[in-house]
Amino acid sequence: MTTTVMRFDHVVKKYGGSTLAIDDFDLEIGDGEFVSIVGPSGCGKSTLLKLVMGLEPLSGGAISYSADARSVSAMTGMVFQQPLLLPWHTVLDNVLVPSSLQSRAQRKADQGWARELIEMLGLEEFAASHPYQLSGGMQQRVGIARALLHDPRILLMDEPFGALDAMTRDQLTMDLLRIWETDRKTVLFITHSISEAVLLSDRVVVLTPRPGRIADTIDIDLPRPRTLATINTPEFGEHARRIRQVLDGTEAVTS
Ligand SMILES: Nc1ncnc2c1ncn2[C@@H]1O[C@H](COP(=O)(O)OP(=O)(O)OP(=O)(O)O)[C@@H](O)[C@H]1O
Numbered sequence: 001m002t003t004t005v006m007r008f009d010h011v012v013k014k015y016g017g018s019t020l021a022i023d024d025f026d027l028e029i030g031d032g033e034f035v036s037i038v039g040p041s042g043c044g045k046s047t048l049l050k051l052v053m054g055l056e057p058l059s060g061g062a063i064s065y066s067a068d069a070r071s072v073s074a075m076t077g078m079v080f081q082q083p084l085l086l087p088w089h090t091v092l093d094n095v096l097v098p099s100s101l102q103s104r105a106q107r108k109a110d111q112g113w114a115r116e117l118i119e120m121l122g123l124e125e126f127a128a129s130h131p132y133q134l135s136g137g138m139q140q141r142v143g144i145a146r147a148l149l150h151d152p153r154i155l156l157m158d159e160p161f162g163a164l165d166a167m168t169r170d171q172l173t174m175d176l177l178r179i180w181e182t183d184r185k186t187v188l189f190i191t192h193s194i195s196e197a198v199l200l201s202d203r204v205v206v207l208t209p210r211p212g213r214i215a216d217t218i219d220i221d222l223p224r225p226r227t228l229a230t231i232n233t234p235e236f237g238e239h240a241r242r243i244r245q246v247l248d249g250t251e252a253v254t255s
Pocket of ligand 1: 015016019021039040041042043044045046047048210
């Protein structure tokens, strides 16, 4: 593995003293690595991201980052299942939301980068539109652009395509692959979809039902660049079958 960027060291999370959500979670994520986490509903996937973001305190263990002068919030970008856009802001202004607390000079510099991101995500014609004028997929693209604004080293994605229809989901998956393959950020990606996890990832971490523990970690050595056609290869099928086997009996996971 390349340089470790993020390390979970025997992480434990208990809510309210009784609900054990995560137990003894141990994982190292390398620089530029794309790691997905799959597991049954309620096994603690979102909890892991909340712990990374510092939104919830750890009950045990530690999460550490490689030396980076920036704070965790500056080093990470977060994409949620719902893009949580401000309805009275345009697309451009929504992408610029993280810039609002910056200095005037930085805000000015961010404007150009925001426009580049909007273009990269195929929204250049909609920079002046408001969220209600966009489809669900377009809104999620705005959410991704916003997460990339401060050029985070680590992108945290919590079922970002979970609320989208199948075709839009495929399109956004391919867009994410394209962006990731040019920029190679470290990505921690939560999903219910085995196909999505296999298509995108270098490694897939499979969690047990709650309390979430690592049931298995599967290396996805499919060649890159990957396309939707990759899904039809026997190697892809092998990986997907292996993950399904590990998840055996967990009905919440869909293909
Ligand atoms: N703030 C909280 N207070 C108490 N319990 C919580 C809290 N947040 C989550 N939990 C519990 O922790 C467990 C893990 O929840 P979490 O949302 O991390 O699971 P998940 O794997 O992301 O679920 P899903 O796939 O359905 O989104 C669940 O039993 C949930 O009820």
